[in-house]
Amino acid sequence: MDRRQQKTRNAIFKALSTLLETKRYSNITVQEIIDEANIGRSTFYAHFETKDELLKTLCTDIFSHVFSDELMSEKTHDFSGGNTGLEARLTHILHHLKDSEKNIVGILSCESGELFMRYFKGYLTEMFSKYLNEVKVNAPADFVLNHLVGSFAETVKWWIDNKMKYTPEETTRYYIELSCVDRVTD
Amino acid sequence: MDRRQQKTRNAIFKALSTLLETKRYSNITVQEIIDEANIGRSTFYAHFETKDELLKTLCTDIFSHVFSDELMSEKTHDFSGGNTGLEARLTHILHHLKDSEKNIVGILSCESGELFMRYFKGYLTEMFSKYLNEVKVNAPADFVLNHLVGSFAETVKWWIDNKMKYTPEETTRYYIELSCVDRVTD
DNA sequence: ATGTTAGCGAACATATTGTTAGTTTAAATT
DNA sequence: AATTTAAACTAACAATATGTTCGCTAACAT
Incomplete structure (x- = not known):
């Protein structure tokens, strides 16, 4: 170009x-x-064409780095260690977001954050669906999926708003602790 | 007037x-x-003064109905039945939102939803703080609080977006099932 | 009945939007 | 190095939105 x-x-x-x-x-x-x-x-x-298209493009650019092909691939040896690979994947996302911090903070606040979150949740939904069968809870699958995605997205937003005061590893750990994905191993 | x-x-x-x-x-x-x-x-x-102030007022109006004084009061006999009263309170909120459905659906979609959610989470935070001591999980309190509030807010948003296909009672039940508030009774 | 106040309609300066045309400058190609 | 291609610039444009002001009318409260 x-x-x-x-x-x-x-x-x-x-x-x-x-x-x-x-x-x-x-x-x-x-x-x-x-x-x-x-x-x-x-x-x-x-x-x-418009200001909105610019914002859209900016979001797409950021996420193309965060959700790389290797991250989204079914099985990569990098992410298969540990529990289920989920924890490694989530940590990976947080690390990448930390790198893009400067761009993200502004976008996340106020209404532009809505678009960002929608995109973010889209990618997350794709990722979490793979782990849905590991969750044994008495609730519909679509409900569980939305809960997992929504709570993680909100956690990340909160994490960024609060100056990323916990490390990516800590944050992921706490999230898993509160989520229903670790109920299996209980 | x-x-x-x-x-x-x-x-x-x-x-x-x-x-x-x-x-x-x-x-x-x-x-x-x-x-x-x-x-x-x-x-x-x-x-x-502005379009934004109009939206703000509209949100405030809606929530003043949903989060009534009795709902927010420390202890009301209406809400003290069942587990901890939390379930009753959440169901109560969903019922009221269902009544305001016509107004809300439009607001929730796109960027105006950001303001709505911010307000919503504000009220929820106040409410959930009361129940925070009941949660015994290995994670910081502020993290837990945000997770509870965020996941419930996202659940409600999803519930509304999906035409409220589950009843308020079902929705609350599923949410509690997935949350860490019921870990105590496990 | 009377004073008060909300709403109307029109006009206003100002600013933003999205588009166009002609020119200049920098890159790619040969 | 010379030529071609195309991106970026300036400036101007109509159309629309904003926020404010005016005098006037009609509904309200007492």
Whole structure:
């Protein structure tokens, strides 16, 4: 890809991230992004149709790093150690999110966080479905799946909001402790 | 309060609700609300400073019904039956949300849901703190509290998104089954 | 009956949006 | 190195949304 495009793209991403540190997503205008990124008006619209599409793309970019192919693959030796591999996978996610911290914090606060969480839960749902058969609880499968995904997503959001005050390993451990996935081994 | 004010207020609330059925919150303009409510421009601004304040007020209104004083009071005989009273309280909440269904569905989808959930979690946090001492798990208290609140909020959101296909009683039962609050009685 | 107040309608400056056209500059290709 | 390709720039555009103000009318409370 043309270096100019990449440069512009990054400038736009960075501009949005920067603005998100001080303003809510809905109060940020395309104009401000343009000014902050220091690009021409038409250039922005050449890259993204709307502000929303920009946010979507930013989220997709972040998650493509977090949920790598190896993470999502059925069985990888890296993740099959320990209990069921779930703990390793979750820790892996938290570590990657920690790396993207600067970008994420702004997005997660306020309404833009809704989109982020929706994407996040989408990936998580795919991942957790594999472990659903290990859970023996008296509740419908779709209910359990949503509970696992929702509670983990909320845990991560809380973890980030609270400056990641626990290590990824601790956080995962606590989560598993509270979840129904470890009921099997009880 | 002047009947005219109440009438206008309701017209605005209803207009927003109606619009939320077909459009995302961020794409709804004050102009559209004015047209839908069939009121004068200056009238809207006499009631609410911004679109956001309107949404905030709508949420507050809904929750003031759901989280009544008796529900939040330390001990009420209505809620002290059963396990710990928690189950009764949660069921009570679900029943009330079911009554407000028409208003809520639109709000919950997309970014406006973020505000709704934040408010919701705020009330829930207050309520769940009372039950925190009943949970004996190897994890920090703030972590547990967030997990309880977050997972219940997500469960409710999922329940509403899925047309409330389980009864309030079933839903609460499943939730308690998956939560760490019933570990005590294990 | 009378003073009070909410709502109306129109107009206003200001700002944002999304698009277009012509030009400049930087990259890719030969 | 010269040429071609295309990305980015400037500036201008109509259309729309915002938030405020005015005088006027009609409904309300007492």
